[in-house]
Amino acid sequence: MYLEWAPDPALAGRVARIWTNVATSSSTQLVVPDGCVDLIWGPDGPHVAGPDTGPMPVRMSPGDRYSGVRFRPGAVGEVFGVPVEALRDSRVPLADLGVLPDLTPGTMQEALAVRLRETPEPDPAASAIAAALLAGRSVGQVAWELGLGERQLHRRSLRAFGYGPKTLQRVVRFQRALRLARRGVPAAEAALASGYADQSHMANEVRRLAGVPLGRLLARP
Structure with missing residues (x-):
């Protein structure tokens, strides 16, 4: 079951939505390009889903739960400490990026708000x-x-x-x-x-x- 809602006001300028997806059966979800970057907490921990240029199938088992923060197109900036193009068509464990080390699903929005204040604004254009x-x-x-x-x-x-x-x-x-x-x-x-x-x-x-x-x-x- 997929649900989404508006982010906290502190994130609204750069985050499009908060979402969760819980698998009720075995399936393959197809993620298609949308111009966005997502910070996702899944069964294997947190990772960053970079901007896609093609389909990304995700195999899900019953009970698998994913929680995510979806950035607006062009709004991720330097939040993850690497150029956005370095994340293209990739799924990168957050630990490999060296940012937000103490992240948990319950603190995802709060920790991200702090991180946004620490990094430059994205390109205004x-x-x-x-x-x-x-x-x-x-x-x-x-x-x-x-x-x-x-x-x-x-x-x-x-x-x-x-x-x-x-x-x-x-x-x-x-x-x-x-x-x-x-x-x-x-x-x-x-x-x-x-x-x-x-x-x-x-x-x-x-x-x-x-x-x-x-x-x-x-x-x-």
Whole structure:
């Protein structure tokens, strides 16, 4: 059973949600790219789930419990003591990063709030970059609107999100299409509303990012 709720006010500017997931049967949960970084406490202890560029299957047994803090896209900054791109497509034990050594599930939010105060703020342009790409702007347009060269935009995107703006564009477009499809919007309409050339383009991108067709992805809990 998956549940989520808003974070403590001290975290709200950088954390999107707090969540738990308890397995009631043996299953494989499919984690798909969403532009976020998660701090997770699972059966093997705490670890960091970096920004994904493809599907990450998680095998769960009955009774397995996961508790997590999901950062907003581009908001993780230097919280974990390493560049965000070093976490890309990875699941890293928190002990290997040397931060938050005394973390427990019950103190996760409090300890994280302290850690956030100790580290620099993330790039203030990160939210504008993500919003502009979600709105359908090209990478060149985003760079021009922010007064940046495309190389500068790439470097800042890499530092904020863990990958360049073209990958970020693919991820936010995929997530928008997925949200629309889950609301019952027909696939062809969801494709056009999300910035794909057509339904076939969306189908190919969904397979690349999620590893399964859209219909199978929607059927998963």
